[in-house]
Amino acid sequence: MNNDREFFQEPAVLSNQYQDDGVLRAWLKARMPAEVLREIQPGLERLGGRAAGELLVMAADAEAHPPRHIPYDPWGRRVDRIEVAEGWKALQRVAAEEGIVASAYERRQGPWSRLHQFVRLYLYNPSSALYSCPLAMSDGAARVLELHADADLKQHWLPHLLSRDPRTFWTSGQWMTERTGGSDVSGTTTLALLENGGYRLHGSKWFTSATTSELALTLARDEALDAGGKLSLFGLELRDAQGNLNNICVNRLKDKLGTRALPTAELTLAGTPAVRIGAAGHGVKNITTVLNITRVYNAVCAVSYMRRGLALAEDYARKRRAFGKLLMEHPLHRETLADLLAEFTGALHLVMHLGVLLGRDETGVASGDDQALLRLLTPVAKLYTAKQAIASASEVLECFGGLGYIEDTGLPSLLRDCQVLSIWEGTTNVLSLDVLRVIENADVLEVLAADVTRQLAGLQRPELMVLRVSIQRALKDIIVWPQSAGKSGRDSLEAGARRFAFSVARTYTAALLAGAAQNGHVSNDTLQRWCRAPLTLL
Ligand code: MFK
Numbered sequence: 001m002n003n004d005r006e007f008f009q010e011p012a013v014l015s016n017q018y019q020d021d022g023v024l025r026a027w028l029k030a031r032m033p034a035e036v037l038r039e040i041q042p043g044l045e046r047l048g049g050r051a052a053g054e055l056l057v058m059a060a061d062a063e064a065h066p067p068r069h070i071p072y073d074p075w076g077r078r079v080d081r082i083e084v085a086e087g088w089k090a091l092q093r094v095a096a097e098e099g100i101v102a103s104a105y106e107r108r109q110g111p112w113s114r115l116h117q118f119v120r121l122y123l124y125n126p127s128s129a130l131y132s133c134p135l136a137m138s139d140g141a142a143r144v145l146e147l148h149a150d151a152d153l154k155q156h157w158l159p160h161l162l163s164r165d166p167r168t169f170w171t172s173g174q175w176m177t178e179r180t181g182g183s184d185v186s187g188t189t190t191l192a193l194l195e196n197g198g199y200r201l202h203g204s205k206w207f208t209s210a211t212t213s214e215l216a217l218t219l220a221r222d223e224a225l226d227a228g229g230k231l232s233l234f235g236l237e238l239r240d241a242q243g244n245l246n247n248i249c250v251n252r253l254k255d256k257l258g259t260r261a262l263p264t265a266e267l268t269l270a271g272t273p274a275v276r277i278g279a280a281g282h283g284v285k286n287i288t289t290v291l292n293i294t295r296v297y298n299a300v301c302a303v304s305y306m307r308r309g310l311a312l313a314e315d316y317a318r319k320r321r322a323f324g325k326l327l328m329e330h331p332l333h334r335e336t337l338a339d340l341l342a343e344f345t346g347a348l349h350l351v352m353h354l355g356v357l358l359g360r361d362e363t364g365v366a367s368g369d370d371q372a373l374l375r376l377l378t379p380v381a382k383l384y385t386a387k388q389a390i391a392s393a394s395e396v397l398e399c400f401g402g403l404g405y406i407e408d409t410g411l412p413s414l415l416r417d418c419q420v421l422s423i424w425e426g427t428t429n430v431l432s433l434d435v436l437r438v439i440e441n442a443d444v445l446e447v448l449a450a451d452v453t454r455q456l457a458g459l460q461r462p463e464l465m466v467l468r469v470s471i472q473r474a475l476k477d478i479i480v481w482p483q484s485a486g487k488s489g490r491d492s493l494e495a496g497a498r499r500f501a502f503s504v505a506r507t508y509t510a511a512l513l514a515g516a517a518q519n520g521h522v523s524n525d526t527l528q529r530w531c532r533a534p535l536t537l538l
């Protein structure tokens with residue numbers, strides 16, 4: 001029995017996650033056309049409320065009842081059912097209703113549609129137990145179909161991926177990884193054999209996320225090619241009209257550090273019917289369309305976790321007393337929260353800017369410079385925000401003291417789930433090498449320099465002048481680095497690729513924040529904190 005005089009801590013409580021997010025709202029007000037914001041705001045407010053209420057209940061249920069693999073029915077027949085929680089199914093329904101994928105493709109807000117969708121994803125993700133993972137892959141699949149599929153396939157699959165009706169909404173997996181590797185997919189051994197005019201896939205896949213999806217995209221060696229060695233991209237339906245798996249065997253579910261509500265399986269494909277998407281032998285190139293979408297999703301989700309952690313830590317700091325006062329009244333604790341806020345604000349500015357570029361690209365209004373920046377900033381934002389989210393989640397747990405380490409506060413899953421962000425969809429090092437791949441085109445760095453210079457040209461407030469010089473200096477270091485590092489050979493470039501990518505992230509974000517500080521949308525304190533850490537590591 002509780003004794004009334006005993007002390008109990010007040011848990012952190014979330015309020016409406018749109019209304020409560022001053023950083024997001026300031027960014028939208030500053031960057032989005034007022035009529036677009038007016039149109040989408042009621043929907044964001046509704047979703048912000050759901051994210052702080054019913055979605056949390058669904059996510060808790062999904063976390064508490066992780067997926068189960070049922071290999072056989074009671075009579076010994078192989079069935080390979082994957083059972084998921086009711087909460088997980090409810091999160092799928094909400095995703096469809098809220099148009100988390102569809103809103104990007106309906107293009108009701110023209111070039112701002114992608115940004116609108118990313119704000120929805122940002123509100124949904126931290127309350128979704130990672131249902132955002134199947135959504136990311138489904139979005140990537142939709143983009144691949146839009147760009148590379150024939151009319152029949154588009155007509156057949158796209159309406160499902162873009163449906164807002166939970167009864168007809170489908171998700172897609174993306175099966176790239178085999179036992180030979182997930183980064184270097186050149187060792188893929190799955191064979192695509194031609195049988196009676198159609199392809200059938202034979203092989204095994206080592207990591208397949210969201211294995212309960214209706215569709216999947218995958219790579220296989222294409223028998224139709226003379227050399228036989230090249231990979232093509234294939235799409236497949238997991239089940240036939242009766243609901244039986246299409247010659248797919250689920251070997252087991254993975255036992256993972258985090259993302260525990262998300263079913264991730266090892267599969268064997270034993271003659272699974274599939275359709276080639278795009279030109280034969282161009283599989284790796286074509287699947288990068290998916291990767292470039294899922295990588296931006298990853299960055300949006302990383303920022304959303306940073307925001308969620310901060311919201312919880314701030315609320316707790318206003319309730320929790322220690323040493324005679326609230327945590328919020330302790331200068332050092334306030335300092336910690338202000339640093340978290342600065343890192344989150346920088347990440348949000350970088351990622352939302354990326355959403356603007358992607359939206360322009362997908363609606364045909366991007367300039368060549370926009371496209372070059374989009375290609376460069378996609379791996380940069382993915383790799384950098386993933387590392388930020390992990391560090392931020394770790395700090396947030398500490399803000400709760402011992403309770404941050406206690407499972408049923410829900411806090412440990414924040415750290416576990418953030419940890420995957422720097423692994424899937426390309427590790428930090430693989431993405432740093434992708435950045436090197438991008439800057440082999442010398443024009444890209446010129447575009448970056450011109451863009452940063454243009455942003456700095458608008459700075460007039462005297463207190464920003466010192467920072468302007470620091471950002472210009474950092475930019476110069478970035479521009480000269482490829483040539484100076486390249487003098488010592490390719491190994492030296494590769495060894496420095498991560499430091500280079502981090503430098504681009506910190507410097508470009510500093511320029512975005514400085515522009516926002518000039519216009520009063522970001523505080524000087526936040527900007528100063530961002531720039532206090534070195535802008536380049538070169
Ligand atoms: C919350 C968010 C949820 C996210 C969902 C996660 C669930 C899904 C879990 C997974 O599926 S995890 C598996 C993810 N796997 C990866 O991210 C793969 C990592 N490896 C790479 O990214 C490699 O760079 C890649 C396999 C793409 C290519 O390696 P290669 O074969 O050594 O590269 P190559 O030969 O340089 O590139 C082939 C072509 O693709 C080239 O074009 P060309 O043929 O025209 O020369 C490259 O320029 C092009 N390319 C490579 N990366 C590109 C790209 N083009 C555009 N964008 C890119 N990112």
